[in-house]
Amino acid sequence: MLVSAEEMLTKAKAGKYAVGQFNINNLEWTKAILLTAQELNSPVILGVSEGAGKYMCGYKTVVGMVNGMLEELGITVPVALHLDHGSYEGAKACIEAGFSSIMFDGSHYPIEENVAKTKELVAICKEKGMSIEAEVGSIGGEEDGVVGAGECADPDECKMIADLGVTMLAAGIGNIHGKYPENWAGLSFETLDAVQQKTGTMPLVLHGGTGIPADMIKKAISLGVSKINVNTECQLSFQEATRKYIEAGKDKEGKGFDPRKLLAPGTEAIKETVKEKMELFGSVGKA
Ligand code: 13P
Secondary structure: OOOOOHHHHHHHHHHOOOEEEEEOOOHHHHHHHHHHHHHOOOOEEEEEEHHHHHHOOOHHHHHHHHHHHHHHOOOOOOEEEEEEEEOHHHHHHHHHHOOOEEEEOOOOOOHHHHHHHHHHHHHHHHHHOOEEEEEEOOOEEEEOOEEEOOOEOOHHHHHHHHOOOOOEEEEOEOOEOOOOOOOOOOOOHHHHHHHHHHHOOOOEEEOOOOOOOHHHHHHHHHOOEEEEEEOHHHHHHHHHHHHHHHHOOHHHOOOOOOHHHHOHHHHHHHHHHHHHHHHHHOOOOOO
């Protein structure tokens, strides 16, 4: 059964580790992530962007697929199904469809409007026992057409949004989605520290997990980050393994064209990436 992300993140914050949010794109992604979480006895959050939701034929299809897998694969570790960077309308659609967690990304609204919309969604999520993530300070880079500049959040605005009763808070600290450019300045630990001081026990979320060096990840966790989002890195692992398979001509050998064979190396590569991240984040054995 899907669970809210609240309990797993409260435990993570107290235990100084982070739970990974891995974004899903299709059946292979979902299966690879769930099996790895189960094998490592780790809690996990499946992230679904609005674009990926559309690609997978809508939120109801996603809920059906994930619930089916939890049962058929015998997954017993805590799993949250979470809308990533949701719009106000997307958030409502996911609540309806049976997600267990949502992110409302109101970071592009003026702060007053972000507050008003977040408040309304917090009330609905509380009633339904769902977790809700809010964002302050836009996360840079491009993800499904949502483009941000990589700002550093204002700690006072973070406090204001945290006080609305959200479960977890994403604060921009110079992080961006996708690959980091050569001249990236790194995470702003000064901002993170200031945000943590203002928001206390609130689990903080680090977006743009792909390509952040291990020492920065560890430092971020020590300063209150309890959820780390990874998307691009699984895509790159899948791509590289699939390319190797094709370039080695394996798709032309025997039944190598069968999608169950063609997609297998990429699926295994996703598992490997998820495993590395769970080990780095410290969530192994914490289910
Ligand atoms: P990356 O694609 O950079 O890993 O970011 C994922 C993310 O933050 C999803 O919200």
